[in-house]
Structures are given as C-alpha cells and as structure tokens.
Amino acid sequence: MKASHIKQLLKRYVAGQCTPEEQLLVEEWYRQQQEANTVYTAPSTYPDEDALLQRIQQPRTAKRVAMPVITLLKIAASLILLSGAGYVLQKLWPVQTHWQEAVAQDHPLQLRLSDSSVVWLNAGSRLRYPDRFNGPQREVELLTGEACLNVAQDPAHPFMIRSGSIRTQVLGTIFNVRAYEKLAIVQVTVQQGKVAVQADSVQQLAGRQVILLPDEQLTFYAQQQDWKKEHRDAANISAWTTGRLLFNNERLDLIAMQLEQKYGVHITFADNTLPAYRITAGFEAADTLRDVLDALSLANKLHYTIDHHNIIFSKQ
Template structure:
C-alpha cells in the first residue's frame, strides 16, 4: 500500500515510519519532509500517528524470559480479548509475580492497554467525523485571474494570479494550517488558541492575527514575506534539525529568502508597493527584462514570444501602473528597451 493511502493505523504498523519517529536521522528526515511536502493533505493523519507513537514512552526496569511474558499476557488477555484492559485487573493478575517482573510487565501492559483503548475509541468515530477530517479544498487561479476567499475561521485570503492554496474545509481545535503556491495576502482572524500557519515549500509563516503577504511561486528562487499589520514568525520548515533562518517580522518588515544561494535576510519596507497587486497596481523596481515578462504573463494571462531579441534587453526598468491595460504598460516598457510589439490572441510578439 502506498503511503498516500495510509490511515493512522497503517502508519502505526509501518516499521520505517515508526523507526523515523523514534530515532530520526538525516536520511529519514529528508524522506518524510519531501513526502509530506508532496502530500500536504496527509499532514493531520501523519501527525496523529506520530503523537500516538511518541506517547508510548516508558522505563524498562526489569527483564522477563519469553516464556514468562507469554504466560503473563495470556492469562491477562484471555478473559476480555476485545475490551480495553483496566489497571486493577492488571494489578490483581500480576501481584503473584516477583516485584522485578511485575514492574517490567506492567509497563508493557500499559502500552498494550493504551493501544487497545485507542483502537476502541477509533471504532466509535462516526462516519461524519471521518469525512470532516479528510475534507480539504483546493483553490487555484490561472494566469490573469485574481480572487478573494473566506476561510472557516473568518480569515480572508486574496489570491494573486497563477496561485494555488490548499486548506481544510474546517480547521481543527488546535491549529490552522494552509498550503500556498504563488502569492497571497492574508487577513487573519485573531485566535489566541490556534496559531495560523502558511506553509509555502520550505518556509513556514505563523501568526495569531495580522495582515501579511507571502510570495512563493514554484520555479522562482526567491520567497518574500512582508507584514502590513501585527507580528509574524518566519522560519525554515524542518524536522529534527535547526532551521537555516528564523525571523520575527513587525509591520513594514520583510524577509527575503533565496535557497539557491542560501541567502536569508530581513529588511525594512520603504513603501507599501509590495502590497499593491491586490489593488490592481503593478510596481517594477529595477526589474530585468525577464522579470518584467514573467510578471506581465502572469498578470494579464498572455504568452510572450521574444526570440533572439532577449539578448539585447539590457538594463533595469522601474515603473508603476495602476489598473492599466497590457498595451499601455508595454508602450512604457518598450520605450525603455526600444522594441516594438504586437498583441494577438493572448500572444505578445516582441519585434
């Protein structure tokens, strides 16, 4: 069975998963981090299984022979094989053993009893609960389209073009986690009991209630998190190792993260231009020709045909456009790089 189809019970029975939880190493951490990034819908199931395994911690204070283990547990389980065990039953049936044997056996029995009790409670879950746990929603904007959506906690999310967000229909009682590819502006409803976390590749952005922007497009080496209001924590998504970066951002501060160069920094925003996209404002600040083309393709839902002319497009472009047409923007850009263009059937040909 593939991991993507695993239930909590399947993970508990998987030796590779259990070894990772009990004794993580660099190789297993890398595997599960990569797998979870590719299957974010299994996060809750995997974490549930991990918590159960970690809760089974005990101190082994004695040793029993295999024959003695078998005799003790056969006597304990034979009366009520399908019901959770009670502590007084365990104590009464083990009291005839030596003290050293009783301590070791009781510790192991508590583990078995806990597992049986958990399984019993799982069987009591209603169909409705199971459906709610697995009910996730994916919202995707193609190029040229922006949208706004409301989450179950009252938070508002504005999605930029070519952006995808994955989130549960209803958040759990302990946390609020969404997964983002692209760019979005979040207005998070305050909830001191449940942190709100945006996972974007290897970056986690966590808040309680604030407004901030996350730009993390696949294929681009740079991730930017900028805060408009409140307080945000930004750190590398890790498992069992120290993060490469961890920042606390205040209003008008921004974290810029480049994994290809291992460059991570926090800067002060001089203006609110980075938030302007949600108001229909395009802002170029010393942008290369490739950066201008990438943004315009995404913004207007078009395809550029450039050819060899790209080699001659040197220098940087700075400009601001508010709710203007593609033709108006290209006229300004073409003046700086001295080219002509044609727009036909969603294709821009640079001449």
C-alpha cells in the same frame, strides 16, 4: 445537566454501574455525536477516555429497555444540554480534515476561510486549505503564485502558511506571500502585525527564525538555499489585490511574472542580463497590456515584440 453530574455519569458508565436509562443516555449521546461529526473539547477531569470508548463499543447482550415517554424526553433534554455545554470526549470522534484547493484562473480570487481570515489569490495562483480548522494551529499551503492574507486574530491558534521550504507563522496580521517556481524564490512581506519565518526543511537554515515587522520583506532563494531581509513598501507589494501594479526598484523578471498573471501572456528575455534590471513604475487597474509595455520600454530603454500571447523583451 451540570458538569459534575456529567462526570459522575461517565464514571458510572465505565464502571458498569449505570441504570438502563443512564446507559441508553450515554450510548445515544455517542451515536448522535458520531452522526453529526461534532468536535468538542473535554476537560481533563473526565474518566479515562479509552475505557469509556471501549465500553461503549462493547457488544450489548442485554435487551433494550422500553421506557416511558417522559423518561425519553428527559434523556433528550439531557442530550441537548450536554452537547450545548461542549463536554464531550474528543477522542471518541476522530475528525477528518477535508482539504480544498482554490485556483485563481485569469483574475485575482478572494476567499474567506472558516476562521474569517480573508485571502486574495493572484491570477494563476493555487492555495490548499481545510474546510475548517481543527487542532492547535491553523494551516494553509500556497502551492504556487501569490497570496495576500488578512488573518483573523486568534492567539490560541496561530496561523501558518507553507510555501515550498518556507513556513510563516502569524497571530493576526496582513501580509503578502509570493512563491514562484519559475523564479525559484519565496517572498514574505508584512503590511501589518508581525510574522515569524522559518525554513526547517533547509539544512543550513534549520533552527533559524526571522521576525518580520511592517514594511519588511524576506526573500528566500531556493537555488542558493539562503535568504535576505530588506525594507520594502508593503502597500505597493499587495496593490495587485485592487488591480493596480506598483513597483519600487523591483526586478524585471518578477514584474514580468505579475504581467503574465494579470494579462495571461508569456514573457521571455532576449538578453540574460535583463531579468535583473531594477524598475520603478506604477499602473492602474484599467491600463491595458500595451499601455504597460509601452511605458516600461520607454522609461527603461527596452524593446518588446508580441507574437500572439508571447512577449519578448530585448535591449534597445
């Protein structure tokens, strides 16, 4: 069935001019699509959608017409062609988005979204995402923790990730997002491509947008309600996806957060100046917690104590 024939059929249905066979065709088509919960996009040239919906949902007073088998086969064939062509009215089938939550417990977790985008979640992180993307944009939410995303390119449907007050929009790229409530920061670091970062819910930043290119990082400080853009090695930032930890002039409190995620421990500081210590170090996936703590302490004149799963850093 050609699109022009479909258009005329729908117009006749709205006007009440369909034959009994045609009327059954439209209503059976509607019923099957509702059961399948299928989503299609309708061209703007179709007759008034609300009028069509109202007429389909009207109580029928006429008796159902018995039709020959050959007529039913023709109708079935028309339904298949009609559905396959994708010419249906989207308003007839309101789509409910089903949200899921991915939680990485003790180890990083990798998942593939319905658009083929790949997300790596660091240990202790939570991501909220739909079972399938509907509408003009693809949106997910990093509830807490850290995620590295390789976004499938789809310029017609921009990809957006929310993390607290920060909204990051991309067309197709690889980037890393950190959203640690404990540190009251959100960090976005681009490895490939380009992203636009906004903080519309922050009054003093509303209307402002920061564009990030490869190896650029934006840090949003929740307490100060401000952000800072700087150059960073994005490959180091996302090294955790392979089990490695690479730090280049990184704050000790952020390093501690990553150690907590990887090794399942709790880290505190005996001196309130220690969290701001800047440290450069690298560790392989096979390194034990004791290996990491010893190396950090030796190179940075630190001392640590371990009490079960609790670790305390202090100055030497």
